[in-house]
Amino acid sequence: MIIARTLAELREATARLGPLGLVPTMGALHRGHIALVEAAKAAKKPVAASIFVNPLQFGPNEDFSRYPRDEAGDLAQLSAAGCDLVWLPDVATMYPPDGATTISLTGPATRWEGAARPGHFAGVATVVAKLFGQVRPQTAYFGEKDWQQVQVITRMAADLLLPITITPVPTVREADGLALSSRNRFLSPAERATAPILYAALHHAAATIAAGTSPANALSLATQTVTAAGMAPDYIALVHAHSLEPITTLAAPARLIAAAKLGPVRLLDNVAVG
Secondary structure, three states, X not given: OEEEOOHHHXXXXXXXXXXXXXXXXXXXXXXXXXXXXXXXHHOOOOEEEEEXXXXXXOOOOOOOOOOOOOHHHHHHHHHHOOOOEEEXXXXXXHOOOOOOOOOOOOHHHOOXXXXXXXXXXXXXXXXXXXXXXXXXXXXXXXXXXXXXXXXXXXXXXXXXXOOOEEEEEOOOEOOOOOEOOHHHHHOOHHHHHHOXXXXXHHHHXXXXXXXXXXXXXXXXXXXXXXXXXOOXXXXXXXXXXXXXXXXXXXXXXXXXXXXXXXXXXXXXXXXXXX
16 A cells, blocks of 8 residues: 655656545544445545545634544555555645635535535535545545535536546444444443434434425424434435435435534434435
8 A cells, every 4th residue: 555645655656556536534534434445446446545634624613633533543444445545645735835726615515514614615625626636536435424515526526627526425324323423432422322313313204204294394303303312403404415405395306414413523414315
């Protein structure tokens, strides 16, 4: 496995490896990230992963300094998964002092996480565009756990005519349904026991909506269930799967999306409907 920490090392490695699949990460890897590597390997091309904790996507009161970091453990996992190249840029490489360009977004970035975390998706899109420019992959792989992020990146790549395919990979869950996340390690044992209720509420709401229950009633019940469990939901919404606009019927491809605070952790999850 090649480890590149400078642009010169990266360019040498990518020239040697040829067309790549890319798995962008912020490190603190878990089985969900490894599933992305496995999906990339299934395409029979060399696989690159990036590890960079992106300061641009954290708000002033968010957990950039607390975000978990484990470079040695991450590299061991990637090597065991058969990753061919790991790109480990520093902040100065990603954001040179004379840099003057970031990406501005509307469309699927506007609501939900976009409203709850102003500037977050602009930071995500900017760093992902830079990674695409540095690595020049043919395909990039993103987990569906961050459903809105996948739609934002897909739209950005299409709008900017980037020669890349964005491939979503299904959410990896614990046996009790909790979506894997690097931040789950911050849950207390009691909070960890409570956390799967969010997915259970979404799963139940999706089933009842598909069976003909009013979406408004299903969303109300899901919100009550999550709140009664001790979580503080930011939103639980039925949306168009790609535009992220709220919908009230299943006439369009639909997704239930949710964010809820539990102790120190903000849980994100989503399920398909219909």
